[in-house]
Amino acid sequence: MLALQKVATGEPRLELREVPEPTLRPGHVIIDVAAAGICGTDVHIMHDEYRSEPPVTLGHEVAGTIAAIGAGVDGWELGQRVVTETYYSVCGRCEHCRTGRPNLCASRRSIGSFEDGGFAPRVRVPATILHALPDDLGFPEAALVEPLACVVRGLLELNDVRAGDRVVITGPGPIGLLALQVAKAAGARVVVLGTAADAARLELAEQLGADGVLTVEAADALDEALAAALGGEPDVAIECSGAAPAAGLLLRLVKKAGRYVQVGLYGAPITLDMDQVCFKELRVSGSFATTPSSWYRALALASSGTVSLEAIVGATFALTDWERAFEAVAGRTPGKVLLVP
CATH class of the missing domain: 3.40.50.720 (NAD(P)-binding Rossmann-like Domain)
Known part of the structure; x- marks a missing residue:
């Protein structure tokens, strides 16, 4: 499959590459990506201004459907519409993990920077970081739930x-x-x-x-x-x-x-x-990134219509047109610029 990757340090070093399909692991699911937002962090990664571990597929604002379910995963169904938190793994033992702040875990590995992310047709994530997507949110809007959760963290929780x-x-x-x-x-x-x-x-x-x-x-x-x-x-x-x-x-x-x-x-x-x-x-x-609680509040705000995500959906580009998409971000295109596989 084609994926947009940070291939090495030294800017800009983004390439659309042919990479293997993600393999299914116990406790994980594979998501068919329907939409993924371009974040300022992706731009920082492109310019070596944010830590990453190349080669890695970018993209952490992801919405899609469950395409495969690994052993030991309960409560999810094939074809279910979901969004995913960004933390692929945390230690689970440190003070921050044990007090509900996995965003501060020193061992945190996030999709799109240290694990392959959503600028690809498929992405693998742990089932523990999934959230069911309400029926009243389409995939383009759902790609904005992650940045909304960041805002909830900064403005309401902290x-x-x-x-x-x-x-x-x-x-x-x-x-x-x-x-x-x-x-x-x-x-x-x-x-x-x-x-x-x-x-x-x-x-x-x-x-x-x-x-x-x-x-x-x-x-x-x-x-x-x-x-x-x-x-x-x-x-x-x-x-x-x-x-x-x-x-x-x-x-x-x-x-x-x-x-x-x-x-x-x-x-x-x-x-x-x-x-x-x-x-x-x-x-x-x-305020840095999100916590699980900020995701629940973000989904409630979006599903109720209290916050309009649809109004902020901006230009949408095919993954193969990623260069124009990043140019749109640099050109201050109104709203969130999305990539679709």
């Missing part, structure tokens, strides 16, 4: 964004648009910031219910415009862009005694004025 909060989000990409919807569902007022190049994505943010959208180029008037749109200084600043200037901007914009939440990844060290954290008595929180 930071309790709630009714009455004034929230500013940087980055109107898929993660930022999901964060907008989750914060709005919690009862917050939300303004999304982007650059002039984000015009189409900011328009989508407005359609999804943002209380305001602003471009950061209007720096002189930004504080005043933000306060006017939110009804005051932001209580919570959520950085989703992975762009270094956005982090410094949010530290400046968030109110004293406010909360700063880092969701986006930069791929390299950045410089910040950490004195602002002290002077303003800010609570700073990082």
Whole structure:
């Protein structure tokens, strides 16, 4: 079968290769991939900015149907529609695994970086990380459940964004648009910031219910415009862009005694004025990937229609057209860019 692989270190080193079909193992299933999202992490892996173990098939935002079931697997059926968590294996013994945080396990091996992922017709995963796909979610939307679970982790499980909060989000990409919807569902007022190049994505943010959208180029008037749109200084600043200037901007914009939440990844060290954290008595929180509990909450939000995944589905490309798909991501195409085998 054809698979899009990181073949070696040294950028870009992605190739569409003929690889063997995954073999079935006890405790595992094989999924026929119906749709897989391109994540910023895939771009970081392409440029050697995120750890991976090449040669490896990329893709960790996966939806499809069960094609084969290994020995010892109960409760699943052939042809069942599923989504999968990303952790192919964790140690199960460390403090983090035993307290429900497998995302922090030092032995964690994820699909798409250390184990073959979903940029291929088929992928093998442990049955323990499957979730049944509700009937009201199609496969393109289902490929966004994983990034939605990341947002649930950062905004609801770790930071309790709630009714009455004034929230500013940087980055109107898929993660930022999901964060907008989750914060709005919690009862917050939300303004999304982007650059002039984000015009189409900011328009989508407005359609999804943002209380305001602003471009950061209007720096002189930004504080005043933000306060006017939110009804005051932001209580919570959520950085989703992975762009270094956005982090410094949010530290400046968030109110004293406010909360700063880092969701986006930069791929390299950045410089910040950490004195602002002290002077303003800010609570700073990082958020990394997902936990099993965030998946259940994400599926509930999507299935109920509280969060619209369909609205964020962007351009779809055949796996063989992967180069154009990655160009669409780099070109800030609105919504999530998908690959289909």
